[in-house]
Amino acid sequence: MEFFLQLLINGLSIGLLYGLSALGFVMIFKASSVLNFAHGQLLAIGAFFFLVLVSWLKIPVVLAFLVTLAGSFVLGFVVERIFLRPLIGESLIFVIMLTVGLSSMFKGLLLFFFGGNLQTYPDFLPLGLALQMGTIYVPPVYVASSLMGGAFLLLFGLFFKYSPQGIFMRSVADNQTAAMSLGVHVKKVFALSWAIAAMVAGMSGIVLGIINGVNVHEISSIGLKVFPVVILGGLDSIGGAIIGGIIIGLLETFTSGYISPSLRDVIPYIVLVVILLIKPYGLFGLVEIERV
Amino acid sequence: MAGRQAELEVKGLSLSFGGIQAVKDVSLSVRTGELVAVIGPNGAGKTSLLNCITGFYKATSGDIIFNGKSIVNMHTHRLTSLGIGRTFQNIELFPGMTVLQNMLLARHTRSGYSFGLACLYAPAVKREEVRHHEILEEIIDFLEMQSIRKELVGSLPYGLRKRVELGRALASEPSLLVLDEPFAGMTLEEKEDMVRFLLELHDGWGQTMILVEHDMSIVMSISQRVIVLNFGEKLAEGMPDEIQDHPEVIKAYLGDTMDLGLGSAGGS
Numbered sequence: 001m002e003f004f005l006q007l008l009i010n011g012l013s014i015g016l017l018y019g020l021s022a023l024g025f026v027m028i029f030k031a032s033s034v035l036n037f038a039h040g041q042l043l044a045i046g047a048f049f050f051l052v053l054v055s056w057l058k059i060p061v062v063l064a065f066l067v068t069l070a071g072s073f074v075l076g077f078v079v080e081r082i083f084l085r086p087l088i089g090e091s092l093i094f095v096i097m098l099t100v101g102l103s104s105m106f107k108g109l110l111l112f113f114f115g116g117n118l119q120t121y122p123d124f125l126p127l128g129l130a131l132q133m134g135t136i137y138v139p140p141v142y143v144a145s146s147l148m149g150g151a152f153l154l155l156f157g158l159f160f161k162y163s164p165q166g167i168f169m170r171s172v173a174d175n176q177t178a179a180m181s182l183g184v185h186v187k188k189v190f191a192l193s194w195a196i197a198a199m200v201a202g203m204s205g206i207v208l209g210i211i212n213g214v215n216v217h218e219i220s221s222i223g224l225k226v227f228p229v230v231i232l233g234g235l236d237s238i239g240g241a242i243i244g245g246i247i248i249g250l251l252e253t254f255t256s257g258y259i260s261p262s263l264r265d266v267i268p269y270i271v272l273v274v275i276l277l278i279k280p281y282g283l284f285g286l287v288e289i290e291r292v
Numbered sequence: 293m294a295g296r297q298a299e300l301e302v303k304g305l306s307l308s309f310g311g312i313q314a315v316k317d318v319s320l321s322v323r324t325g326e327l328v329a330v331i332g333p334n335g336a337g338k339t340s341l342l343n344c345i346t347g348f349y350k351a352t353s354g355d356i357i358f359n360g361k362s363i364v365n366m367h368t369h370r371l372t373s374l375g376i377g378r379t380f381q382n383i384e385l386f387p388g389m390t391v392l393q394n395m396l397l398a399r400h401t402r403s404g405y406s407f408g409l410a411c412l413y414a415p416a417v418k419r420e421e422v423r424h425h426e427i428l429e430e431i432i433d434f435l436e437m438q439s440i441r442k443e444l445v446g447s448l449p450y451g452l453r454k455r456v457e458l459g460r461a462l463a464s465e466p467s468l469l470v471l472d473e474p475f476a477g478m479t480l481e482e483k484e485d486m487v488r489f490l491l492e493l494h495d496g497w498g499q500t501m502i503l504v505e506h507d508m509s510i511v512m513s514i515s516q517r518v519i520v521l522n523f524g525e526k527l528a529e530g531m532p533d534e535i536q537d538h539p540e541v542i543k544a545y546l547g548d549t550m551d552l553g554l555g556s557a558g559g560s
Contacts, residue, residue: 164400168401174386175384178384178385178386179397181346181372181461182401183369183371183401184369184397184401185367186369
C-alpha cells in the first residue's frame with residue numbers, strides 16, 4: 001500500500017509536469033493549427049538559460065527564474081516574428097517542416113555551446129518543502145513543481161476565460177476569418193501564443209532540469225513525450241493536456257514500479273496508438289460539428 | 293445607433309492575383325444612410341471589391357477613403373474600430389460557441405479593460421458588460437433571435453446562421469455594414485425575413501450598407517443605387533430601374549441577343 005501511494009504521488013507530480021510541458025504545445029496548436037516539433041528544444045533552452053544565470057553568473061534563484069521566464073517570452077516572440085510570420089498564408093505542412101528545422105537548429109546550437117554532458121543546478125530548494133507522511137516521502141522538487149504547475153494552470157484558465165487577449169486567442173483558434181472581421185489582430189495573437197508557449201516551456205524546462213539534470217538530449221526527448229500527452233487529452237484542450245499529462249505520468253510510474261522500469265518509456269506510445277484507434281479526437285478534444 | 297457618418301469613396305481601385313486582374317480601375321462612392329448594391333455575373337470581382345474595402349485583400353493600386361481617411365493599407369482590426377463591419381458569403385461563425393457568445397466577441401474587440409480589472413470584476417468592467425448586454429439584447433430582439441440565443445451556432449440551420457452572422461456584424465455597431473450575398477442559399481421565407489430586417493435597418497436605424505447579391509428581384513426592390521461590375525470593371529451605375537433597362541447590363545447577363553438568337557437557331 002505504501003509502495004502504491006509513493007508511486008501515485010510520484011506519478012502525479014511527474015504527470016503535472018508533463019501537462020505543463022504540453023501546455024505551450026497546445027497553445028500554439030490552438031491558435032494557429034501548427035504542430036510545433038521544436039517544443040522540446042524550447043524546454044531545453046529555458047533549462048540552459050537558467051543554468052547560465054544560476055551556475056555561471058551566480059544570480060539569485062528567484063531573480064534568475066523570472067529573467068528566464070521573460071527571456072523565453074521574448075524568444076518565442078522573436079521566433080514567431082523571424083521564422084513563422086513570413087509563412088502566414090502558406091500551406092501548414094511548410095510551417096510544420098519549418099518547426100522540424102528549428103528543432104534541429106536549436107539542438108545543434110545548444111550542443112555547440114554547452115556540449116552533450118549532463119550538468120546540474122546547485123541545490124537551492126529548501127529541504128523544508130519536502131513532505132513526510134508516515135513512510136511516504138515527497139522530495140522538495142516535486143512539491144515545488146506541483147505548486148508551480150497548479151498556480152500556472154489557474155492563471156492560464158483565468159487568462160483564457162476572462163482576459164480579452166485570451167478570448168481573442170480562442171476566437172482565432174475557432175475561426176480565423178470571423179475573428180479578423182470582428183477586429184481581432186490575428187498576427188498579434190500568433191505572436192502572443194508563441195511567446196506564452198515559449199515562456200511555459202522555459203519554466204517546465206527549469207523544473208525538468210532540477211529533477212533530471214540538464215542535458216540537451218534528455219530534455220529534448222521529453223518534448224517528444226508531449227505527443228502522447230496531447231493526443232490522449234485532445235490536441236486543442238488545455239484541460240485535456242493536464243489530464244493527459246497526469247495519466248501518462250501515472251502510467252509511467254506504475255509500469256516501472258510494478259512491471260519493469262525498462263517498459264517505462266514505451267508505455268506512453270502504446271497508449272498513444274490505442275487512443276488513436278478508439279478515440280481519435282482525444283479524451284477532451286473538440287469533435288467538429290458540421291451541419292450542411 | 294442610427295445615422296452615424298459613413299462616407300465611402302473608392303478611387304481607381306485595382307486588384308490582381310498574379311496575372312489575373314480581379315478588379316480593374318473601379319471607382320464608386322457610398323453616402324451616409326444609403327443602401328447600395330453591387331451586382332454582376334460570376335467572377336465579376338464583386339467579392340474581391342468587398343474584400344478590399346474590408347481589408348481582407350490589399351489593393352494593387354488605387355485608394356479607398358472612409359470618412360476622410362485613406363484606409364487602403366489598413367489592417368482589418370483597425371477597420372473594425374473605424375466602424376466597418378461585414379458578413380461573409382459562406383458564413384464565418386464560431387460554431388462551438390452560442391449565439392450570444394458569438395455576438396459578445398464583437399463587443400469585446402471594442403472594450404478597453406485590462407486582464408487585471410477583468411479578474412477583479414471591477415465596477416468599471418461591470419458597467420461596460422451591462423452596456424454590452426443591453427446593446428446585444430436590442431439586436432437579438434430586432435432580429436427575432438430570443439429563442440436561439442443560448443443555442444450552439446453549429447447546430448442551427450443555415451438560414452438562422454446567416455441571421456446570427458448579421459447580428460454579430462451589427463453588434464460591433466458598424467457605421468458601414470458590408471454584406472456579401474446575404475440572401476445566398478436561403479428559402480423564400482428566409483429571404484423575406486432578411487429583406488424585412490435590412491429594410492428596417494435602412495429605414496429605421498439609418499444604417500449605411502453596401503451589399504453584393506445575385507437575386508435580382510431583391511436587389512431591384514431594396515437598393516437605392518445599383519453598381520454593375522463585369523470582368524472586374526464597372527459597367528454601369530444608377531437607380532434600379534435605370535439598370536434594369538441598361539443595354540450593356542442586359543448584354544453582360546444574357547450575352548449578345550443576336551448571338552443568342554443565332555446560337556439557338558443553330559442548335560435546333
